[in-house]
Structure formats: C-alpha cells, structure tokens
Amino acid sequence: MNNNSSFFIGGLAQLARACGWQPQGQGFDSPNLHPNTIQINSMPCKLKIYRVFCFYPLSNIFKTLHIKLYIIRYSLIYGLIVVSLRNINQSIKERNNMCFSAEASFTGGVIISAIGIATIREVHKPSQLVFACIPLFFGLQQMVEGSLWLTIPLPDYLTLRQISTYLFLIMADFLWPTMIPLSVLFMEENKNKRKILRVLLVLGLALSLYYAYCLLFFNVNPQIMGYHIHYNTTFPKSVAIPAFIVYLFVTITPLFISSIKRTHLLGVLMFFSCLVTAIFFRQYLTSVWCFFAALISGVIFWILSDSKKEFHLKNLAILKISKNLPGEK
Secondary structure (H helix, E strand, O other), rough: OOOHHHHHHHHHHHHHOOOOOOOOOOOOOOOOOOOOOOOOHHHOHHHHHHHHHHHHHHHHHHOOOOOHHHHHHHHHHHHHHHHHHHHHHHHHOOOHHHHHHHHHHHHHHHHHHHHHHHHHHHOOOOOHHHHHHHHHHHHHHHOOOHHHHHHHHHHHHHHHHHHHHHHHHHHHHHHHHHHHHHHHHHOOOHHHHHHHHHHHHHHHHHHHHHHHHHHHOOEEEEEEEEEEOOOOEOOOOHHHHHHHHHHHHHHHHHHOOOOOOOOHHHHHHHHHHHHHHHHHHHHHHHHHHHHHHHHHHHHHHHHHHHHHHHHHHHHHHHOOHHHOOOOOO
C-alpha cells in the first residue's frame, strides 16, 4: 500500500469519527444566498400570526381562486365582523341604538344585495333564476328595514314609515312562503320529490294568502324596543302559532327534500337561526330571523357556483365522448 492510499483511507476514518456538526449549524445554505427568506422562528409572536393568517392564505387565494369569488367571500366576512363589533360596542355603551340598527340593516342589505347580483350571474339554467334571486330580495328587505329604523321616531315621515313597514312584511309574510318552495320546485328533476314540493307550494300559497288578508284588514304598528324592531300586529292570536308552524314547514322543508347539492346545509342553517332567534329574541322574531336569514342566504351563491362548475364539466365530458364516436371527425 503506498503513501497516497494510506493517506486517503486515514482521511475517511477521521471523517467517519467526526461528530455531526452539520445539523447543529446553519447547514449548507449561506445566509447571503437567500437574503429575502424570512425566518419564522425569529419573528415576534404577533408578526408570526399576521404572516401565517394573512399573507400566506391571501397569496394562495389570489393564485387558486377566481378574484370575484375572493372579493365576495371576504367582503361578507369583514362585513359580519364589523356588524358584530358595532353590536357589542353599542350594547355596552347603551347609547345610539337606533343608529346602530340602521347601520346594521343597511350594511347587511348592501352586502347581501351585492352577493345576490353575483349569484344571479352564476345562473346557467333558467330553472335556477328564482332561487338565485333570493339573496337579492333579502338584501332589499334589509335596506327597507333600515329606512324603517330611521323613520319610526320621526312623526313627519309617517307615510314613508308605513310604506317601509308593509314592504318589509309583504316580503317576510307573503313572499317567502311561496318563493322558497317554488324556487326549489323549479330546480328539482326527481318526479317523486316534485310531487312533495307541489304540496308544500300549495300550503305556502295558502299561507301567503292568509297573511295578505291579515295585512289588508288588521293593523301593524312597528316599535323600537330593546335594540330591535317589534312589529306589533292585531292578527288573530288563535291562529298565530299554527300559522308559524306552517311557515317553518313550507320555508325550510323544501331545502331538505331537494336533491340539489348543499341545499341541505342551507336548510340546517335556516333552522338553527330560527331556533336561536326563538330562544333569545322571541319578541322580535320577524325582524331578527329575517336578518339572520339574509346573511345565511349567501350560501346560495356557493350552491349555484358549484352547480355551474359541475355543469361545465359535464358538457366537456359530453363533447369529448362525441368527438370519440365512430364517424366523427
């Protein structure tokens, strides 16, 4: 064995006995090679949270999602946060409750109306049009109640107050019992489910006619009570509870019967929002539940957006199959 080979083998032996100093240091990467790299562990706690929950998700969203969908979802989230913070602040300070409620109604109305317009643009079948209009109508209803908040304490605007009151109640009591089962019926393709939805539609029409009769021949007096609007009516009290049960049945049940994807989720959210309102805001059920339902109706955009994607994918699959058929060029 010559001197060069012994020197080489001895060097290998010394290298084998060396301690693992590489994992303990900075590694093979020089800090000068990557000057823009941010070390998360060296950042303060607040900066870590800000980076993890703000910069990273937003950058991924801009890369993977459509910009319109991003704006709609985040505007809804930020709007809900602003409304919630204002509600807490006004409840603690116990002042200016009318201004808060007007702001909440107008803010929710504008956000939901914007989502409603975007939802209508997601329509790819004529049968979906009525269902897509639900968020827009909810948004308009909230803006009507916002004007009602402003006109209740002002006797000079009695006519405007009456118009706002009846517009709100026409949508709440007359429109929704018919519109919701009708919209689901239009989209449904299963024959057996369509029969059930027709029965619900008939019940909804009967309930709408009953409330139309009440609005024509009985008095309605809206009042500001406990940071909410209470619609004091002289409707027959003996029919109030059965009418409300039928109302729940015809507005929520169609969402569970429908075979459209994710309508069940909308039905669950509607049911629990009604349950929470009945427990904590029973006296103001009409006003508060309509506000919750307006916010929840944004789910309809999600339902139609996914339906539109599946519709396009099916059309692409059909085109590929037709191109592969014998005799096709």
